[in-house]
Amino acid sequence: MKKLLLSLALSLVSLSTFAQTTYEKAMSDKIAKIETSKTADEFHALSNDFVRIADKEKGKWLPNYYAALAQIQKGRTLMREGKMDQLDAAADAAQKYVDLAMTADANNSEIYLLQKMIYSLKMVVNPMERYMTFGMKADEQLKKAESLNPQNPRVALIKAEDTYFTPAQYGGSQTKGIELFKVALEKYSSFKPKTALDPNWGKSEAEYFVSQAAGK
Known part of the structure; x- marks a missing residue:
């Protein structure tokens, strides 16, 4: 009986290690694409990849963080292309994933920085009309991110x-x-x-x- 229990325990440890390794491998492969992706479509697809990982890894902040970051980078790409009418949609998609990341880790400088970037995207759609709302909110989130990790x-x-x-x-x-x-x-x-x-x-x-x- 002791040998059986020991064998079972070792099997569970092995499965856990394999699952962790699979998760880390999947994440590493996608994270590497954050700085190599160029187009809005590439960033959108990358965000979806992270969402699929997040659906399997409940309670982890990083998959949703990167899903949001990819949407933000999509928005910044659209902004450089002058497609200002598409920024709100990208920012709203990023917001959904930031909210999920924040639920998993509520005091994280990195997540607050993404919130700042989302508000900035919303603001640049119409700076004259939106600075006093989204511009001010962006400043607040940047200060919060810095206070959590200078x-x-x-x-x-x-x-x-x-x-x-x-x-x-x-x-x-x-x-x-x-x-x-x-x-x-x-x-x-x-x-x-x-x-x-x-x-x-x-x-x-x-x-x-x-x-x-x-x-x-």
């Missing part, structure tokens, strides 16, 4: 973006933005994600802007 390099990255692309008459400056991108790079140099699956995106963007400035 060393989060993605917080510094998004602050740099905001400063770089905001017109001077509204307090922005490309020069100040570049300095903040440098701050972000300093934070990336010392940042270590908690696990191999935790957020670690954005460094290449900061490097790009700093290198562009250096080449002028």
Whole structure:
């Protein structure tokens, strides 16, 4: 009987390890595509891939986090293409997944940063009409993300973006933005994600802007 129980226990451990490895493999493969995807359709498909993982892995914040991030990146791609009429839909899709991620981990700097990015997408649809609502909300979420983890390099990255692309008459400056991108790079140099699956995106963007400035 003891041998049977031991054999059963070992089998359960093996199944658990296999399931964990399968989950990590699936996540790793998709996470790698966050920074290599280029089109809105690619980001949309990637978001759906993470949703399928989330449906199997109830209670984990990361699959829904990445599903939201992919939708946000889809929205940012559409914004660069001038398709402003499609931003609300992308932001609303991302919001659904951020809400689920927040349910799993309510005090996470990374999730609050995505909430900030969602509000920013909503705001740029019509800045004149929406700044006092979504613009202000975005600022609040960025401050919350920073308060939860002042060393989060993605917080510094998004602050740099905001400063770089905001017109001077509204307090922005490309020069100040570049300095903040440098701050972000300093934070990336010392940042270590908690696990191999935790957020670690954005460094290449900061490097790009700093290198562009250096080449002028």
